[in-house]
Amino acid sequence: MAAELMNIDNAIKVLQVTISFTLERVDDWQNVVPESKALHKECLLFQSLIRDIVDKPYLPIHQLLQDVNDTLSDTNKLIEDFLEKDTRKRSIFSKTGWKMKRVYLAWEYRDTFKGTTATLETNKKKIEDTLKLSALVSKPTVHWYRGDMPNHESFLFWKDICGEDIQASSNDGGAWALFVQAYQQKYQVDWDSNTLERIRRVACKDGTHMTINGYILLTKLCDFPLNLERLPSLMDSHATVSAQTRMEVAKMVNELITYYSTREMRDLIVSIFTWYKGYNKRDHDAWQGRANDWAHAVLANRGKTLDEMDDEGRLAEQVDMARRTYSFFFQRYMVVFKIGQLSKEIFAEVDFPGKARMFEFLELVRPLDHANYHIVIRGNPAEWATKQPKVYTFLEEYIRNEKALKKAAAAAAKVTAVKNEEAKNVEDSITDASSSKDHTLVSSAVDTTAISTNTLTDNHSHHDSKVEVPSKSP
16 A cells, blocks of 8 residues: 555656646647647646645545556657657758648647547546545545654554554454554564553553554554553553653644644634635625635636736635645644543643634634535535534534533532522621620629629628627726
8 A cells, every 4th residue: 555655646746747748848739730729728727636636645546647647658759759850850841831741740640639638638537526525525534644653654554454444443343453463463472461451551542442543642652663661561550651641642732832833824824814804704694705705716716827816816725725724733633632631631731722713713714615615526515514524513512512611610609609608607697696695694794793792792781780899998
């Protein structure tokens, strides 16, 4: 499969050179054979199509590209042969005589030009159909994660066990079973139960459920082929495992933040704002209408160079690149976010990308994707809800959950505040009651003391009245 990918990349590069070579020479034929004009136009259209497939080496179009290249190469040989005769015989005949002779000579190549044009048209149609199908399916494949893997060998190994899928079917025992069996067989190793458990703790979530995310974590931690010395031991807790993998996840998050902060990303987002300038996003019809204008502008740009486009056409091309880039950014965010609780915690700590940017993406890019779906690739608008990229439903669900959590937290805080107030009131009541009781006790004590004092005074007075002090005789 690796060789096939390289062949597709190579075929695209060779075809680009061949088309450029043909275009340079067909210009010399346009006033000689009318079919050359049709070929010239078809070459330009095919050249434009190549720009849409250079970043899609996984499409099954290698043979189509090879057929086109072979046909153009044969045509170029005939062109070279004609130009050689043209140069050699030009001096033999008079200018007028050679023009007539030249037309007669070129006439023999008309069928070749027709056949070459037909081949280009047929294969272009097949490639366009493949692109449409690819856009409609648009399910995540292993190629989405190619850049997240430590090296090309780890990428090819995953493809060997799971193909294009990001997780294996449970009918095959799941990715974990396939991984263990294929790795030991390929690299001639025999893992004991201790080693298997150490690997499983890093690569799997919920038992032996292994997805491409767990595989990426494992290969980034241990490189590939695996350096098992980097694995945490069984004596380490799962918290320790998370601590060791935290650095890799944090690196992924940091890469997203860094890329979003680049001037390139800023300029692309500004181009989208520029396209919508003067339109009210609260007016759904007008907002979507402007997105539809973009799709029509992209269609009008096909076959044109940047120099041939007007200002709005060039802006539409920038918006197209911004749409793809911004969408890819949030798809990467979705992938990293779903790695597990660890990635969620890191995103929460840095408060990135935040609901404001999510809302911005949904408001700006989804209308463009919708327009691209039903205008550019001519999908059924009624099926958009089920065909739209999953990143939109993911972000909407995330925002809903965040709102629900915030609302629940506010309600819980309110309940806590009420309970605290009630507890305070009870405490105050107890304090007041206690103070009142103390006051009563003090009052009683004072009254008792006063009574005792009065009694003592009365008794003392009574005693004085009864005691007589005898007077001394003189």
